[in-house]
Amino acid sequence: MTGFPFNVVDDPMYVGSGLVYLGMAFQHASIFGFLLTGCIAISYTVAMMFEAPFTAKIYTDAAEKAKAK
Secondary structure, eight states: OOSTTTTTOSOHHHHHHHHHHHHHHHHHTOHHHHHHHHHHHHHHHHHHHHHHHHHHHHHHHHHHHHHHO
16 A cells, blocks of 8 residues: 555554544543543554554565565
8 A cells, every 4th residue: 555645644544533533622622532532542552553563464465475476
């Protein structure tokens, strides 16, 4: 994956979702919303730590299979 949005950020779904939560917290001026956004950001960071190596392996394996053909 080299096109937009992957050429801008590694995990666009996580970034977009986090920005939605942040925007809602600003829109409603909610302290709880900002705390929730922080918790979600931490959760997404942990998820990306586990997901990124697995996803990279999948794409590497697929590229190697494509070259072998």
